[in-house]
Amino acid sequence: MQNLEQILKKRILNFGPISLSEFISEANLNSKYGYYNKNLPFGEKKDYITSPEISQMFGELIAIWSIDCWEKMGEPKQFNIIELGPGSGVLMKDFLRVVKIKPKFIENCKHIYLFDSSSLLKKIQKRNLIVNSAISKKIKWVKKLDEIPENPFILIANEFFDALPIKQLQLTKIGWRERMLNYNKKKKKFFISYSNKPTMLKFFLPKSENLKKIGLIYEIPLNMISFLENLFTRIKKIKSACLIIDYEKKKIFGNTLKSIKKHALSNPIEKIGSSDISAHVNFDLIKEISKKYNLSADGPISQSEFLINLGILKRTEMLIKIANNKQKKMLTKSLEFLIDKNKMGKIFKVISIKNKKIKNLVGF
Numbered sequence: 001m002q003n004l005e006q007i008l009k010k011r012i013l014n015f016g017p018i019s020l021s022e023f024i025s026e027a028n029l030n031s032k033y034g035y036y037n038k039n040l041p042f043g044e045k046k047d048y049i050t051s052p053e054i055s056q057m058f059g060e061l062i063a064i065w066s067i068d069c070w071e072k073m074g075e076p077k078q079f080n081i082i083e084l085g086p087g088s089g090v091l092m093k094d095f096l097r098v099v100k101i102k103p104k105f106i107e108n109c110k111h112i113y114l115f116d117s118s119s120l121l122k123k124i125q126k127r128n129l130i131v132n133s134a135i136s137k138k139i140k141w142v143k144k145l146d147e148i149p150e151n152p153f154i155l156i157a158n159e160f161f162d163a164l165p166i167k168q169l170q171l172t173k174i175g176w177r178e179r180m181l182n183y184n185k186k187k188k189k190f191f192i193s194y195s196n197k198p199t200m201l202k203f204f205l206p207k208s209e210n211l212k213k214i215g216l217i218y219e220i221p222l223n224m225i226s227f228l229e230n231l232f233t234r235i236k237k238i239k240s241a242c243l244i245i246d247y248e249k250k251k252i253f254g255n256t257l258k259s260i261k262k263h264a265l266s267n268p269i270e271k272i273g274s275s276d277i278s279a280h281v282n283f284d285l286i287k288e289i290s291k292k293y294n295l296s297a298d299g300p301i302s303q304s305e306f307l308i309n310l311g312i313l314k315r316t317e318m319l320i321k322i323a324n325n326k327q328k329k330m331l332t333k334s335l336e337f338l339i340d341k342n343k344m345g346k347i348f349k350v351i352s353i354k355n356k357k358i359k360n361l362v363g364f
């Protein structure tokens with residue numbers, strides 16, 4: 001049994017089952033044994049691959065989107081770029097190469113703030129991004145959004161919200177109960193059990209006629225909700241915008257908790273800490289929260305539509321013209337991965353939430 005499993009086992013046996021959000025938080029980010037603090041997840045030989053890791057074009061096109069966004073914000077003289085969960089830093093690396101085409105954008109950008117809880121990945125980000133250039137001197141790491149001064153900002157979050165802890169409710173014979181992580185001493189295995197008592201979380205349940213089917217699971221992304229409340233308060237106050245790209249949660253009910261090991265789905269409650277744990281993102285909920293703050297939304301649309309609207313087909317053609325045969329094959333394969341509806345093109349959705357004073361953005 002791994003160290004993190006020992007810790008969780010002891011905690012459960014001493015104090016009782018733990019909520020899924022506590023379990024996800026420990027599995028992903030325990031400072032010593034959490035997945036993101038022990039592993040570099042991205043790559044063909046590693047556990048999974050993300051869009052910016054697949055192709056430089058992803059970060060490049062987000063740079064084009066950001067320049068358009070900055071122009072529509074009225075070209076503020078002092079603004080910040082923020083990236084949530086930058087992984088290896090590759091998106092920002094490709095982004096910074098492209099924004100050079102707009103010297104004023106770079107000049108007016110006060111800081112680039114990166115927010116990540118993994119100390120291992122922060123080291124890798126530093127290695128990849130701190131090069132001897134004027135723009136890299138603007139990069140700073142923050143532990144909280146509140147540390148960032150209140151200038152207008154453009155925030156980018158690719159596959160960040162799916163990594164935040166969620167809670168789950170399930171309809172049992174005695175009513176809605178919270179799903180918890182428990183440990184069976186005899187079988188020496190973790191398992192899911194239910195809170196003994198009804199929980200306040202049931203007030204999050206949607207009004208739906210389908211609420212009577214025993215076994216139904218409803219997910220509540222509490223961490224995402226509180227993060228967005230904070231973010232949207234700022235977007236409203238200081239004419240800013242964000243771009244969120246993630247796995248879309250398609251159905252209102254159902255269990256989307258998953259972990260991926262060596263590019264295959266694995267059981268999230270087995271070998272805890274050796275693979276990441278994530279859950280699909282509810283884009284309708286993001287939109288609904290944004291309405292509370294009187295913000296406007298572009299999207300959600302599919303990743304494929306977004307990248308095609310931003311010119312990925314032309315960009316691939318351009319790169320192919322100067323590529324050797326091996327690179328040509330790679331470019332074609334990457335393009336397919338990013339936009340094919342059976343790969344990342346359809347399951348990933350893109351939404352921008354912005355201050356109402358910012359007009360419709362390119363890409364949507």
Ligand SMILES: C[S@@+](CC[C@H](N)C(=O)[O-])C[C@H]1O[C@@H](n2cnc3c(N)ncnc32)[C@H](O)[C@@H]1O
Nearest residue numbers: 036050085086087116117118121158159160163
């Ligand atoms: C799925 S990876 C995505 C990485 C990158 N955006 C990409 O597309 O390649 C999730 C990232 O979010 C970070 N992360 C996960 N949970 C977090 C949390 N609760 N707070 C801050 N960062 C977190 C991880 O360390 C990692 O960098």
